[in-house]
Every structure is written in structure tokens, then in C-alpha cells.
Amino acid sequence: MVFLSATMSNATEFAEWICNLHKQPCHVVYTDFRPTPLQHYVFPIGGSGLYLVVDENGQFREDNFLKLQDTFAKQPSQLDGRKGGGPKASGRIAKGGNASGTSDIYRIVKMIMERKFQPVIIFSFSRRECEHHAMSMSKLDFNTEEEKDNTEQVFRSAILCLSEEDRGLPAIELMLPLLKRGIAVHHSGLLPIIKELVELLFQEGLVKALFATETSAMGLNMPAKTVVFTSVKKWDGDSNRYIGSGEYIQMSGRAGRRGKDERGICVIMIDEKMEMSVIKDMVLGKPAPLISTSRLSYYTILNLLSRAEGQFTAEHVIRNSFHQFQYEKALPEVVQKITSLENEASLLDSSGVNDLAEYHKLVLDISELEKKIMSEMIRSERALLYLVPGRLVKVRDGSTDWGCGVVVNVVKKPAASANLPPALSASRGNNYIVDTLLHCSSSSNENGSRSKPCPPRPGEKGEMPVVPVPLPLVSGLSSVRINIPSDLRPPEARQNILSAVQELGKRYPQGLPKMHPIADMGIEEPELVGVVHKLEVLEQKLGSHPLHKLKGRAACLIDTGDELLITELMFNGTFNDLDHHQVASIVSCFVPCEKSSEQIRLRNELSKPMTQLQEAARKIAEVQRECKLDVNVEEYVERSIIRLVRRLDEFLDQLKAAAEAVGEVNLENKFGSASESLRRGIMFANSLYL
Template sequence: MGSVKRKSIEDPSDTSRPEKQLREDSLLGLDEQVACVHDVSYPEGYVPHAPSSAKTEESLKPAKEFPFTLDPFQSEAIKCLNNGESVMVSAHTSAGKTVVALYAIAMSLKNNQRVIYTSPIKALSNQKYREFKEEFSDVGLMTGDVTIEPNASCLVMTTEIWRSMQYKGSEVTREVAWIIFDEVHYMRDRERGVVWEESIVMAPKNSRFVFLSATVPNAKEFADWVAKVHQQPCHIVYTDYRPTPLQHYMFPSGGDGLYLVVDEKGKFREESFQKALNALVPASEGGRKRENGKWQKGLVVGKAGEDSDIFKMVKMIIQRQYDPVICFSFSKRECEFLAMQMAKMDLNNDDEKVNIESIFWSAMDMLSDDDRKLPQVSNMLPLLKRGIGVHHSGLLPILKEVIEILFQEGFIKCLFATETFSIGLNMPARTVVFSNVRKFDGDKFRWISSGEYIQMSGRAGRRGIDDRGICILMVDEKLEPSTAKLMLKGSADPLNSAFHLSYNMLLNQIRCEDGDPENLLRNSFYQFQADQAIPDLQKQAKILAEERDSIVLEEEDSLEDYYSLLQQHKSLKNDVRDIVFSPKYCLPFLQPGRLAGVYCTNTNENVPSFSIKENVTWGVIINFEMVKGLSKDDEDKKPEDANYTVDILTRCMVHKDELGKKSTKIVPLKDPGEAAVVSVPLSKIDSLSSVRLKIPKDLIPLEARAHTLKKVSEVLSRYAKEGGMPLLHPEDDMKVKNSSYSKAARRIEALESQFEKHDISKSPIIEEKLKVLHKKKELTARIKSIKKSLRSSSVLAFKDELKARKRVLRRLGYISRDDVVELKGKVACEISSADELTLTELMFNGVFKEIKVEEMVSLLSCFVWQEKLQDAQKPRDELELLFTQLQDAAWKVAKVQLECKVQIDVENFVSSFRPDIMEAIYAWAKGSKFYEIMEFTQVFEGSLIRAIRRLEEVLQQLIQAAQSIGETELESKFEDAVSKIKRDIVFAASLYL
């Protein structure tokens, strides 16, 4: 395939090329749609070997034949594998990346080599194990929950297990020839992404890699990194090809039709988009209400389900035979709420119902009679029989798997799922619906990103079944065409490192024979990306320096002196204002009708004013109020400590910044004839006049506002003749008694007399000269900041943090002065599923020795529970006492970190341990039935099961830890704890195994 475009890493023109560029480099002579890009990264100084011509007939035979014609990207990737070289395959969901993994496994087995397949989630590992087992038989599984045939030639595992095997020096790591990292774009995950980076950097030097990833625009950068770290070529096979093209529609809330906004050729239809927005019925007239920051959707409370948007939408999809459909929703509650809207819809015939029932009950056979009575189990079957399913992390794992199986078999026509359904599971549908275009990301409501949209919409369109996939966005608020285009036609999110240091990683690195934390940092993708930025930063600094040096000013020294006086003047004026206009002094004078001077800036002017006299606009005070804080403490503040805003009638507006947050920039109105009441913070008031006007009660009519401002103008012009508006004197009238104020006021007077005597102040173009000097100073500051970035990029990115964290470990007694891992360190080395330091401190404080097993399990639940519950049950006294001990240990650990200069928010850290499920876990360890616990707890069944499974994971790690330091008594106590919690529905085996 001679038309393949290859470039070596040394090629200076080849920076990490964006997605668009890659698309333009596509294979020549092929249909543009199917085309792929093949590129290769070589390590520095690497000389490619000439291919050996002495290959035997046996070695030329493909390791595996496929019953279909391979796509160009698949055959390109397989060529790289046959040449024994690593490859990264970057392609859309459902494009067929697994073919490359299957070939790599077949090739390893044929050559009697060992191969590892890692995936980000246990459920995906279970599925892949089942798939590979049917194909190859010599396959094992290791997920932390389950171990099956650990000596098999092909091992499927989670990336976390692979990382810990590498740290422990397992013999598997010495034998492995190929490592397949599935869903490698997971590396950008904020919490767990670092595990991928560690395991790639630490991978055995003689192994080769297959990386499977969703489309990432910087695939080349990733391959460059792998080539550098492992000193071997790494190929990139990139394709933007979708086997089934997509059409993107909009469904406006309250409307009754679909509008095609992006066609299958990727063209955005502006006209259709505008029509959709015009058909939008505002929320107040129906559609949707928002309550307490949660989205309530589809129906205004009390309306029948058939009137809801989602019911109309699904009905239309079924009528047009666009099913099966996945409706994505961003919360578990909303998923269930929307599914309940389908109460009157039945999508299955009698035969299908019989099949569903038999599949369902044969899956539930492994459950005890009590567990089968769980409301979630009994409520789900009637829904499933009607062809409707729900899939989210709050479901019982066994239910989730039954639903996946029913969906794959075509018995579920409409599935309501959360975002997690779009990761890895190979379950395409014909149509994908987004029930919302905004999501809450733990911090705020925001538009979904183009990367998230690509990931989820990738589920639409089944290869070989549908001629196109359909994506429908349900929109309930006006969105800008630019926002829509960015979402629907934007590029995938780049693969950026989420690397961070953890104590467990440090201790394991220090303990390993050839471990070296600095080496891990130096080789991290994070450091690589920082280093990549260096040439660009150097270029920027050079351009800015040239621009700065081209600015030549006459009398620059004298100007500098004047500029510095101005800066001092400005700073002192601010100090004075902060004192005089603090609530303590100014509140008694903010009566309605008093004239006030407000600072005004010109929006177009990014350069500050260089006049001593500032731009002040006069207006009338209407009233003032305390700013309500977000927390209870803010509301209880004393009046003099609280924040206030003043409503002033003036010809100004509060300028909003891009994010829509109110910035405190006050700007003149474009039409000076307008008059508006604006809320300004006290800090924006420049002066208060002794003049008060009588103002009308009702200022809503424009005439009333205009008439009042006319009176203000008259007052201003009258006093202009008499030397200016009479002001309240801070000391005489407002009774400001403050030594700092007196000092600042005297200093301002002295400065103002210096201005008058200054030689340069007489220059007619002084303002212009000062603006030029200000620009020069800004350029100097930008150059300084770039140089600072350059210093931090070229040295080790985490060098200071590494030192600080080592200080913490020494001070707490985890490592010695000479970096030898002590007893405590050996324990923390084993703990990767919970906060290792706090847990180790509790263990060494003797807390676990003195308490009952059930209490210990209950205490450990605080380490694995992350969700915030509204009305969580308060734990009983003895458990609360234990929780206090945990908080004390966490407080101590956090304080030491703060003292050792590790950046940490102590309050946040301590409150991250939550007692919400202590009672539930205590009852479970005591032997209660699962349904009994569900009766008194607010938690979703699946969430509780996940917590108990994580708890078992932590206990297993604690067993290892106790073993490593010879604590046999504790070891048997932890084993006893495992036997108490490991039972029934919580640990029911996966249906895939």
C-alpha cells in the first residue's frame, strides 16, 4: 500500500497535527469516507530496520482470518502487528477497533507468547473475557473481584490490576510480549487516568503495545511519547470514518417535530436550526420546570405522561421504525423518571414478552428468594416486558447485565441510560436521544462538550444493519448557533495527561528495586506535554521581546517616575475608598435620594486611564441591601462585616463578562438618553454628596427615571459654577476615625502637589505617552510570565511536590531519612483503593484492634462512599465515636501535609470521609438481608453494592498489608470481615462469566 503517508519523528514539519490536518492527509486513491491516515513515530536516533526477506511461508500466513473484508485502517494496523511494532488505533466507537485486538491476541497465541488485555472497567473486562474465551479458550481473567485461570496465555484484566502486578514484580510481567490497552483515552480521567500513565511507563522494555482509543486529535503526540519512553517505533492509524453515517436532529421542547440540523455529509443547516429554535415553547408555558438546581422534565407535575415531550418523541421514533433507541440522561433519578413516563407504551408482542420473562428469571435464579423480592427486581420486569429498559450505576449489577443482554438480543426497543453506558460496551442502537443539552458536572450546569457528544452519539447506527444513525437533541432553552455547531460538529477532546502524585505511587516506586519516582515523572506524558510546549513558548517570548524593544520613548526615566507616582496615587485612593466606603461608616448615609458618584470605565478601553481625575458618573441612590451568601455563616455575619450592593439610578450598566457572571465593570450606556437602576458593590462608589433629592415611589416607567436624572443634571450644572458638587467629608460628616485613613489622605495630598511640580505633567500628549509606556510594561510582564513557564516546563514538572510529599512520608514515619520504606510505608504500599495515609494511621493507632468486626467494616465504609446524600441517616453513638477518631486521624494527616507545603484544602479533605452509609454497612455485616437495609436507607441499590464491593477490595488490600508486616491477629480479623460482607446479591457472579 505505497500511498500510505509516513513521516519520521525527526521531520521538523511534523508537529502534533490536529484532526482536520490528519483528515487531509488521508490515504490517496481511496474513498474519502473510508480513508485512514497511517503515520509513525520513531525515537531519536533510531534507524529503521530493512524488512527481512527470509520469512518462511508459515510466518507469512496471517495469524487470524476474518469472515469479512477489513477496512483500510484495520489492515494497516494488522500490518504493523505483523512487523512486530506497536500501534495506536484511533477511531470512532463501532468502527471495529476490536478486530485489531483480536488479531494481536491470535498472533501472540500462535507465537506462544503471553498477551495482556487491559480495560478501564470491570464490567468491560468481564464482557471481553467472555468474547475472547469463546474465540481462543486459553484466556484468563483478573479484576480484583474475580480471578479465573491466572496462568492462561491471554489475560484480561483491569488497568489497576496490571499496575499492581508491575509493582509487585509478578512473573507475568517478565513473560508478556504484547499489551493491549483498550479505551486508552481514559487516561484523561481526572482521578484514575494516572494509572494508565504509570503502567505504560513501567511496562517491560521488551514488550510491544496495541492502544485502542476513541478519536483524539493529538494521537501523534501520544505516539511520539510512547516512542520516546520505550525507545521503539509506534505507529498511528487514525480514521474519522464512521461505518454508518449520522444525521443530527433537534426536537424543541413543547414542539411536535424534528428538525435536521446536520446532515449525513456533516453540513450544518442554519435555516433548519433557526426554525427549530422558533418552535421552542418557553418553559413557563409548559415543557419543563427547574427546581432547586435539579432538572424536572417532560411534564409539569400533575400532567399525564402522554403529554410529555419524551413520550411524544419515543412514540414518533417507534412509528417511523427508528428503534432501538437509547435516551441519554445525566442523572439516575431522571433516567427512572423518564422511563416512568412510558407507562402507557407497549413495544413488544406476546412471544417477546415470554422470552423476556424466561431470560429474566433464569438470570435471577442465582439470587435467594429474599433478594428476588427486592422492589428494583420486581418493578423492572413489567417495564422490560413492554420493551423499555433503564441502565445506570444505581441498578443492581445483575439487573444491568440482564438489561444489556436483552438490549443486545433486540428485546428492548427503548433504553434510558446515563453517560456511563457509552463507555466501551459494544451496544449500538439505531437512534440516540439526548434528553438534555446541559449536564451538571459536580460544579455547575454546562453545555455538553463536543467530545462527550461524539462519545454518546457514536452509539447511533448499527454497522451492516442501518444505512444511517440518528441523533436527536431535545432542546428546552435557546442556544446560540455557535454553541450548537461546537457541540454537533466540534472535534473530539484531546488526550491530555491527568497525571498526579500519590503516596501509594511514591512508596511503591521507592520500594521497587529499580524504582525511581523522578524517573517516572520524567517519563510521564504530563512532562512530555510540558516539554512539547517549550519551543512554542520560546518563540512567543522572542516575538514579544522584539515588539517591546521596538518601543522607544523620549524622556523615559521622567515618564517612569510620573507613572510610578500615578500607580501610588491609585493604590492610596483605593485604600481610602475601602475604609470610607466600608459598611461601618457609609451605611447610615445610603438613604434613598442621596446623590452618589460611581466609577465608570469605557468597555472598549483595555488600557487604564492615566489621569488623576477618575471617570465618575453621578446618580441617585434608590436603596441598598446585604449580599446573601451561599452559606449559613454568611447570613449570620455582623452588618459591618457583610457585603452590600447599592441600587443606583444612573446612565450606566454592569458589564457582564463572557461567562455571564456579573463582573464589577460599570460602563456607560450606549444610548446616553437611557436611564437604568444598577446594583453596584460599595467598592465602586467614589463619593457621596451632601445633596438629597426627592424621588418618585415608582421608577418602573421610563419617564419617571428620565425625569429624576434630569433633576440630577440640573444639580450638577448648578454646582459646577460653584466649584463642584458638595461632598460628605469622611472625618467631619461621616465620622471616619481611623489612623490608616489619616495617613493615606495626607500622602494623597503630598502626591498631588508632586504631580503639579513634575516637569512632564505640562506635556500636552502626556496621556498618549503614558499609554505607550504602559504597553511596554505589559509586554515585559508577559515575557516574565512566559520565562517562568519555561523554567517550570524544562525542570521536572512535579519536582517541588515530590520533595514536599517525601517530607510528609518522613515526618509521619513511612520512610527513613535514607529513603528506606519503614513498617508504616509497607502497609500504605498495599492500599490503592482508599486514602492510604489516613487508613494506615488508624491501623497503627490501634483503632481496628479494639473494636468489633462489624464496627470496623462500618468505619471503613467512610473511605469508599463518595456520593453526597441529602438526608443521610445519622450513625449510632458508638459508630459516631469511631467516625470522630477517623476525622481526627484525617485532620492530623492533612495538617502535616500543609506544614510540609503540599497543597491541600484541610476542610475539604476531612469532609471527604462521609458517614452516610455506616448504619447500612453495619447492618449488612451483622447479617441483615439486603431488602431490609434498602427499607431504611436512601441510597440506590447499585450504589450500595458498588460501595460494599469496593469495601471488600480495601479489606483484601488490608489483609495483604497485615501479612506484609506479620500482624497475624489483624490479618484474621480482616479475613473475618470479608467473610461477613461477601455474600448474596452483593457478590452475585456476573452473567458474562
């Protein structure tokens, strides 16, 4: 594993966890040495000049800092009389758009260019500021005529993937004049294609000054010679605080390109008298330690329960997490708290837990019996009579479920092992190979790579190649057979079979009819007959169990939005009377976003489902609060409005899969249509990186 030191200061603790987990030594090679040293300057807003506060050797220059503080003592009389009438001098925008911060940034950028300290990234902590500062550079031009032509050429090529209508959008058209002058903006509110275009132009040296929010300091290959901070404070959703040392390290680390610059330069604009200790901690402090904030969500618990093998329990996941490891290291301090919580837990009503444990045990017992029966059914002398061309079979290798396949042929001697997928290539002491048409991802056979299961992602077509499957990996025989053509070489022939298998899957949402070992295969061994009868009894118990219509089967497929609330709406019929446009509108409430004060008037046809949504949310929040979870009912009910269309599209795909899992064909089609209605225009334009 490789971590950036800016990301992780407690590498040894992390390594301890790895050692504890794998029960083997782990070597830590750690360095915070920086090949290109940094110089940190401070610029007092409204004043003049740069003050070197930390030199390239990491020494804090107290003499320069004291000179800097003197400038603030002299400033008030000058600031009071300045044009624009006085917001406290800052990198922020004044209401009248005339803050001295803007002109200061203009002067700094101009000076950087004159001294050939470009490229420069100017960090602001607001998208609006980024755009405002970039637009205020209208008199500056950093590109030659040749660079302008190159920029325009890249820009025109990039937007070719957009429709004619989208190319004329203001967000697209306004960007070119800026880019041609070597100036750009980068923040999370930009259209994806513009963000990628800016990244590519910056990396090619065609953007000299980039106005960005802190998100562009995260993981992108965009180093610069100089970094400017327009403010040392940011609003974090709770308070207007100084940026932490970890944040400063992450952003300032963009300055100084290895092999190109002798040193990197950081310029910090400050707008008030700062304590020396504050700026020292910020510039010279260590990055914050990596603290695990993992929590066990309903989504995780449901997915752990849905694994028939039961190899991972919620307890197993918690016990082995980094969060639990850190928690246990601090154990002496929390023993008392644990005792009091255990006493509290013993008083809780846990009747539902018994039902769940009983249901889960039934599922595991059924799974074990099915495995036992299947191992008898696929003994070669029995199975070969039924593994005929066109037979539908299930294929599983350990935890990898390959889903449904179609038998093509059975061969006695194994094929060349080089053609086998890695998971299937191990010899199982069996001489029979079942050539099976399996649903694989389209990228499986590129570059000579071996076959792998198709990612279970809605919308991915995939391919149906013939995969050699060792007989022991056949985990299910279906009583269904389909016709297959004699020539399987044309891709269309295999694609038609894939369509037929998928259609059968829709027709039998609870699973394809299984081959019965007694009625269909005539197996009469008393021991196996006893196991089959035992299985039938357990399956009857499962079918009549109160949890069998466990909403959980739908909920464990939903991760983008609130899995409890959306499942309640699916089961209480909220979506049944809505068309796909209304479905998209209501579902958009589940995609998280920034708070907005804007009042939205709902159309009449949406007010009823919105009321149902709020009632269901209130019910869920109240039940959770009764169960002693820390939930604010009103806050839970109010948490709804749209954010990103792409997230909404992803969420609708998950809902389609959830509806399919519980056999709700009408809902499945409705969610599918809602998703299709979004897939248009600029938001779904192809990435420039692909």
C-alpha cells in the same frame, strides 16, 4: 494499539511519546470516517416537529436552524398556559411530575417506533430522570408475544443465581413488566445483575427503548439505530453546562449500526433559544485531546520504594510518563515557574528525605549482597546436598516473584521445554532442574496454557502444580523442611501442602528462616565469609534504623482508600477494641461516594473511633499543608461516607493484606471477618457474562 477516534484526537502527539519512550518509529493510521453516516435533528421542547440541523454529509443546515429558533419566539404564550404551571420547558422532571418534557419524550419514542427507527437509546443525565421517563411509557408496548416469552425466560434464568429472598426485591420485580414491553433502564445505580441483564436483552433485540445515563455510552457493545438526548445541559458537580463535543461524539456514536442501518439518527431535545455557534461546536466539534492527568500518589511512591531491586524510581516513572512528555512540550511557558519552585524547594526542611534515602540505600545494598551470597549457595556442588524433598525455597525470575515453593526432586537433564513457563524456559547454561511445587492460579493449566504465578489476591485459592525450575532461579533456601507424600498426583495432596506453606507464612510474617551459608552449609571461603559478615552488619543497621517499622509496608498495599490515614489508624490502635462489624462500619468511611445532605446518627460504640479517625485526618492534612501541599484541612476531614459495598469489600481485603505484611495477626483476622460478613446476597451474585 487501537483507539476510537471519539476517544482521542491527538493521536500523533501520543505516538510521539511512544517513539520517544522506545526510541523507534511508530506508525499512525488515523481515520474519522464513519461507515454509517449520522443525521442530527433538533426537537424544540413544548413545540412540535423535528428539524434536520446536520445532514448525513456533515453539512450544517442554517435554514432549518433559523426555523427552529422561530418556534421559541412563538412559544411563551402557549407555554404559560400549559397544564402543570410552568417550569421552563425541558427534558427535566418538574416537581409535580408533569413537565412537558416527559410528554415530549413519550411523543418522540412513539414516533420512533411507528417509523421503525428502533432500537433507540434515550440519554438523560440523571438516574432519577431515566427511571421517571421509562415509567412514563406505561401505555407503550414494543414486543410481540413471542418476544415477551423470550424476555421472561432470559429474566427467570438470570435471577436463578439469586436467593429466593433477593428475587422478591422491588428493584428486581418492577423490572420484568418494563422489559417484557421492550423498555429498560441502564445506569450505574442499578444492581449489577440487572445492568448485565439489560445489556444482554438490548443486544438480542428484546429491548427496543433504553433509557440510560451517559455511562452506557462507554465501551459497551450496544449500538442502536436512533439516539435521543433529553437535554443538552448536564450538571458536572460544579456547574450546569452544555455537553462538550467529545461527550456528544461518544454518545451520538451509538446511533447507526454498521451493516444494519443506512444511516443513524440523533434527536436533540432543546428547551431554550441556543446560539447557532453553540450547537455547531457541540455537533460538529472535534473530540477533546487526550490530556494526561496522572499524579504521583503516596501509594505509587511507596510501591516503587518497596521494590528491592530498585529498578524503577519515582523520578523514572515521572520522566517517562505521557504527562511529563506533554509538560515538556509546553516547557518554554513554564521555565519561569520551575525556577521559582526550585528556589522555594531549596528553602524547605528536607531532613526526612535523608533518612529515607539512607534507609532505601540500606535495602538495596542488602539485596545486592543477598544475591551475591545466593549465587554462591546455589552452585550445584553445594546446593544439591540441601535441595532435598520438602525443602522450602524461594523462586524469582527477574521481576516475577513466584513466592515460596516446595522441592520435590532435582534432575540433571532439563525436561522438555514445551512444559516450561515462558519466563523459565530460556536456557541459563545450567543442567539442573528443580521440580518444585509452586502456588499457581487455578486458570494456569486450562486450555494447555503454561503455569504462571497465582495472582496475589486475597481469597484466590489457586493450585500447587509441580513446575520445573532452572536452578539459577532459586533465589532463597529456607532452613525449614516439610513432609511431602510419596504420591503427589491427587489434588488433595498438593492442596494440603499449599495450606501448610500458607500456614508457615502466617507463623513467620517477616519471612521464613533462611539457610545460613556458614552455620548451616559450612561454606568457609574467606571472600564469602567476608560478604556474609558485611550483610549481618547492614541487617543490624536496618533493624535499628528509625524507619524500619516504616508504616509504608502496610500503606503500599492499600489503594482503594486513603493510604496515609488508614495506616495511621492501624498503628494508633483505633481498630484494636472494635469487633468486625464495627471495623466494616468505620472502614466504609474511606470508600468515596456522592455527597449526601442526609444526617446520620452514629451508634455510641462508633462515635469514639469516628473521633479518632477525624483527629488523625486533621493531623495528616495539617502536616501536608505545612509541607506546602495544596490541602484544605476541613475538606479533608469531612470527606467520609459509604458508596459501594463491593468497593468496601475490596478495601477490607487490602487492609487484611496490609496487616499480614506487618505481622498484626489479630487485625488481619478482624479485617477478614469484616469482609466475610459483607459477602452475602445480591451484591455478590455471579456475573451473567461469566
